[in-house]
Amino acid sequence: MDERTYTADAEPGDEATVAGWVHEIRDLGGIAFLILRDTTGKIQVKFEKDEMDDDLVETGLGVHRESVIRVAGAVEEEERAPTGVEIVPESVExxxxxxxxxxxxxSGKVDAELPTRLDNRTLDLRKDEVKAIFEIRAELLRSVREAFRGLGCTEINTPKIVATGTEGGTELFPITYFGQEAFMNQSPQLFKQLMVGSGLERVFEIGPIFRAEEHNTPRHLNEATSIDFESAFFDESDAMDACETVVRAAYEGVAENCATELETLGLAETFEVPEESFPRLSYEEAIERINATGELDEQLVWGDDLPTEGERALGEEMGQHYFITEWPSEIKPFYIKDKEDDEQLSTGFDLMHPSMELVSGGQREHRYEHLVAGFEQQGLDPEAFEYYTKMFRYGMPPHAGWGLGGERLVMTMLGLDNIREAVLFPRDRQRLSP
Known part of the structure; x- marks a missing residue:
């Protein structure tokens, strides 16, 4: 049992035992100070050399930085100490x-490049600023789960080893599975759709996804955390409403419960919870606005995907989260339903932060014949997905949902320069260890 006193709880008059890491030692001659750091903060340990046992002083001041020590002694008030109190040690172990x-x-006094930091992530997380990112990430995920439960969702866990890729293509990681070829799952998409056809109806999942992307940019990962939602009897508008609710809840949770961490990151004065409804632009309007900015060398035409430069130009103009809706059917996955009144338009949507895409979603095709036809149009073999398609013959309700990039949400919320800052141990084209 942990019977120590955390540094944040040490009060003048206490007899306390604190334990943690040696953050810093300052030797001023006749007096010296050791700063001890634990998960709650830091506390000063005072050594008055002439009044203390030599072995005690030697042990306390001879230890190397980042060593783990245990200190027992009296807590005294000291206004000049970093936290207003200090410990006069009776023992140092x-x-x-x-x-x-x-x-x-x-300590952060000497900067390190990101690769060095990632190679030594355990040490890196001893820095207050880095630790703050992951405390915020944890609160974000807690708030998201709470928001999903408020929407009446059941949390599910779907397989990460699958026989077929969610979307096919070259973005699959193949593995050997007892002599058979299998793949790391790109998305829980097909499984969460099957769940809305079960008795659960409305589900969410927070878990890893794997994509063998060739991109090696500050916003791409090969293993990421996907925050997924799916609901029976929802259309794309309902799904966008749910998405806005969850994203806003994430910001609200961080604002309410992470004041110290936001202060540490220098965001206390600028952090804002999105209050206005997220605007919804059609794809056609989006490309018109991007073209009007004059930022692209060539004008976008119908059917083009939005380049990064275009997204940024539009994001600067919008200045807040916004949806892009009514994407061309031809550039959305097979499971996205077309508009009833125009088969050239899909029910697909993306949620955009001013700096990048966060969410992809839409209403799903729930009619068996149309779903199979969509497979064939995209060059996929429906028989390879029979476990999925056959369930659409047994009464699949209309449904809609989305997937949100967890790291991208943290990255955009905190204004991080590189998505790897939001991952404990990133996996990209160059990094497989630690």
């Missing part, structure tokens, strides 16, 4: 000695 040469400086 070195629990785990650190090497004197560290691959990076957890």
């Amino acid at each position: 070195v629990v785990a000695e650190a090497d004197p040469e560290l691959p990076l400086d957890p």
Whole structure:
């Protein structure tokens, strides 16, 4: 049982035992200070050399930075100390000695490049700013789960090893599965659709997805966290409403419960919860607005995907989260339903942050014959997906949903320069360890 006192709880007059890492040592001659850091903060340990046992002083001041120590002593008020209190030690125990040469400086006084930080992620997370990102990420996911439950969703977990890819193509990671070829799942898309045809009806999942993308940019990963939603008897408008609710809940949770972390990141004064409804632009209007900015060398035409430069130009103009709706059917996946009154238009939508895409979603094709035809139009073999398609013959309700990139949500919320900042141990084309 952990019987220590956390540094944030140490009060003047207490007899306390604190434990943590040696953050810094300042030796001023007759007096010296050791700063001990734990998960709640830092506390000053004062060594008055002439008044203390030599062995105690030698142990406390001879230890290397980032070593783990345990200190017992009296807590006294000291206005000049970083937290207004300090400990006068009666004993110092070195629990785990650190090497004197560290691959990076957890105090943050000496900067390290991102690859070095990722190679030494455990040390990196000892920095307050890095730790704050992951405390916020945890609160974001908690808030998202709570929002889903408020929408009446059941949390599910779907397979990550599958016999066929969700969307086919070259973005699949093949693996050997007991002598058979299998793949790491690109998305829970097909499984969550099957669930809305079950007794569950409305579901969500937060879990890993795997894409063998060739992109190696500050916003792409090969293993990412997908936040997925699917509901029976929803159309694309209902799904967008749910998406807006969940994204806003994530911001609200962070604003309410992560004030200290936002302060640490320098965001306390600028962090804002989206209050206005997210505008909904048609694809046609989006390309017209992008073309009008003059930022692209060539004008976009109907059927073009939106280039990164175009997304950024439109995002700067919009200045907030917004949806792009009514995408051309030909550039959306087979499972996206076409508009009833125009087969050239799909019910697909994307949620955009001013800097990048966050969400892809839409109403799904629930009619068996139309679904099979969609497979064939995109060059996929319906028989390879029989486990999925056959369920549409047994009474599949209309349904809609979406997938939200968890790391992208953290990245855009906090204004991070690289998506890898939002992942403990990123997986990209160059990084498989740690």
